[in-house]
Amino acid sequence: MMKRLLIRADDLGYSDAVNCGIAKTVNDGLIRCVGVMPNMPEAKNGLNMLMRKDVCLGQHTNICIGMPLSDPKAIPSLVRSNGEFKSSKEYNNAGTDIIVLDEVIIEIEAQYQRYLELTGEEPHYFEGHAVFSGNLLNGLEIVARQHGLKYSGFVGPGEPMRVGNTVVFMNMESMKPDYAPFEALKQVVEHAHEDACEVFICHPGYLDAYILKHSSMTMPRPLEVAMLTDPEVKHWLNAQDIQLVTYDNL
Numbered sequence: 495m496m497k498r499l500l501i502r503a504d505d506l507g508y509s510d511a512v513n514c515g516i517a518k519t520v521n522d523g524l525i526r527c528v529g530v531m532p533n534m535p536e537a538k539n540g541l542n543m544l545m546r547k548d549v550c551l552g553q554h555t556n557i558c559i560g561m562p563l564s565d566p567k568a569i570p571s572l573v574r575s576n577g578e579f580k581s582s583k584e585y586n587n588a589g590t591d592i593i594v595l596d597e598v599i600i601e602i603e604a605q606y607q608r609y610l611e612l613t614g615e616e617p618h619y620f621e622g623h624a625v626f627s628g629n630l631l632n633g634l635e636i637v638a639r640q641h642g643l644k645y646s647g648f649v650g651p652g653e654p655m656r657v658g659n660t661v662v663f664m665n666m667e668s669m670k671p672d673y674a675p676f677e678a679l680k681q682v683v684e685h686a687h688e689d690a691c692e693v694f695i696c697h698p699g700y701l702d703a704y705i706l707k708h709s710s711m712t713m714p715r716p717l718e719v720a721m722l723t724d725p726e727v728k729h730w731l732n733a734q735d736i737q738l739v740t741y742d743n744l
Contacts, residue, residue, distance in 0.1 A: 496735065496736065496737045497683075497686040497687070497688060497690075497692070497735065497736045497737070498660075498686075498690070498691040498692070498736065498737045498738075498739045498743070499682070499683065499686065499691070499692050499694060499731075499736045499737070499738055499739070500527060500662070500691055500692070500693045500694070500738075500739050500740060500741065500743075500744075501524050501525060501526070501527070501679075501694045501696060501722070501738070502525075502527040502528075502529065502552075502693060502694065502695050502696065503516050503519055503520075503525045503527065503528045503529065503696050503697070503698050503722075504529040504554050504623065504695060504696070504697050505529065505531060505554065505623070505697050505699065506528050506529060506530045506531065506537065506540040506541070506544075506554070507530055507531040507532070507534035507535075507536045507537030507538075507539075507540045507541075508531060508534060508536065508559070508699065508704075508705065508709070509536055509699070509702050509704040509705050509708075510536055510539065510702060510704075511699055511700040511701055511702035511704075511705055512536075512540075512697075512698075512699030512700070512705060512715065513536055513539060513540035513543055513699075514543070514699070514700050515698045515699035515700040515715060515716065515718075515719045516528060516540065516543075516544075516698055516699060517540075517543040517544060518698070518719055518723055519696075519698045519718075519719055519722040519723055520544055520547050520549055521547070522723045523719075523722040523723035523724075523728070524722045524723075524727070524728060524731070524738070525549070525696070525698065525722055526548065526549055526550055526738070526740045527549070527550045527551075527552065527618075527619070527740050527741055528544065528549050528550070528551055528552070529551075529552045529553070529554030529619075529621065529623075530551055530552065530553060530554055530609060530612065530613070530617075531554050531555075531556040531559070531623065532553060532555075532556075532563065532605040532606075532608040532609040532612060533556055533560055533561065533562060533563050533605055533608065534556065534559070534560055535560070537612055538612055541612055541613065550618045550619070550740035550741050550742050551613060551615075551617060551618055552617045552618050552619035552620060552621065552646070552741060553605065553606060553609045553617040553619075553620050553621070553643075554621060554622070554623050555602055555605050555620070555621065555622040555623060555630075555634060556579075556605070556622075556623045556624075557572050557579055557580075557585075557593075557598065557601060557622070557623075557625055557630065558579050558580060558581055558582040558584075558585065558623065558624055558625050559579060559581075559623075559708060560578065560579060561577060561578055561579070562577075562579060562601050562604070563601065563604035563605055563607075563608050564600045564601045564603075564604040568597065568600055569594075569597040569598070569600055569601050570594075570597070571592055571593050571594040571597050571598075572593065572597060572598060572601060582624040582625050585625045585626075585627055586625065586626055591627050591628050591629050593625075593627045593629040593630055593633075594629065595629045595632055595633055598627075598629055598630055598633040599633045599636060599637060602633050602634060602637045603637055606620075606637060606641065616641070616643065617643060617644075618644065618740070618741050618742055619643075619644045619645075619646045619657070619741040620634060620637075620638045620643040620644060620645050620646065621634065621645070621646040621647065621648070622634050622648070626648075631647055631648065634647070635647065644657060644658050644741060644744070645657070646662075646693075646741070648664055649664060651664075651665070654687075654690065657691075657693075657741070657744045658741070658744035659744065660690070660691050660743075660744040661687075661689070661690040661691070662690060662691045662692070662693050662744065663687055663690060663691070663692050663693065664693050664695065665678075665682045665692055665693060665694050665695065666694075666695040668695075668696070668697055668711060668714040668718070669711065669714075673714050673717070674717075675696070675714070675717050675718045675720075675721035675722075676721045676724075676727055678694075679694060679721070679727070679731075680730075682694050683731070683734050683736055686736055691739060691744060692736075696718045696722065697711055697714060697715055697718060698715060698716075698718040698719040698722055699715035699716070699718075699719065700715065700716055700719065701715065701716060
């Protein structure tokens with residue numbers, strides 16, 4: 495079986511500039527899988543930019559930016575005193591898993607229901623944003639199972655994981671200080687596993703005031719837009735012994 499590669503864009507809805515960057519990579523580039531942040535005010539506008547496009551949409555569940563969709567009083571482990579979500583740093587630097595499983599399930603379900611309202615269809619895949627919590631991952635898997643959805647978890651580099659009927663390997667280099675998107679993509683393709691699928695996770699987008707204030711990931715976003723829309727990159731990828739797929743193929 496030919497080696498397979500899935501290139502995924504996360505964070506649709508994060509901000510207007512991110513939406514514009516993602517739309518550019520769908521219209522003029524390599525992106526065919528896009529994760530939607532259902533709770534974000536710009537999610538609807540981002541989806542409008544992708545109307546009538548051949549794109550595989552998923553739920554990119556977000557519990558660390560903006561306001562929850564469920565009652566903040568019902569999910570105290572996820573929110574600050576003002577009702578906004580805690581930041582990813584607050585979760586990831588706590589030294590222990592501060593997320594309560596029953597509470598995160600409430601919010602995941604609320605975001606699933608909003609996703610249905612926004613798109614009119616089930617998510618083609620189901621996963622989470624930026625928070626490395628066992629209880630979040632367990633909650634996502636539970637809600638995905640309840641609704642018969644294709645759960646795409648997260649494991650460490652080089653660790654296999656099953657998504658649908660396929661063994662996948664997750665690849666995300668964008669948080670590294672010396673990140674060069676095309677070099678990272680070439681490494682993934684060069685070391686792709688036989689009879690499996692490599693998932694190359696991107697966060698393409700342009701920068702605006704909201705992103706500069708709320709995200710620790712800035713420069714990688716426009717660099718990924720440039721790489722993913724570069725005709726020479728597409729030409730190089732077409733010459734490789736690897737098949738581009740979406741979550742619908744897994």
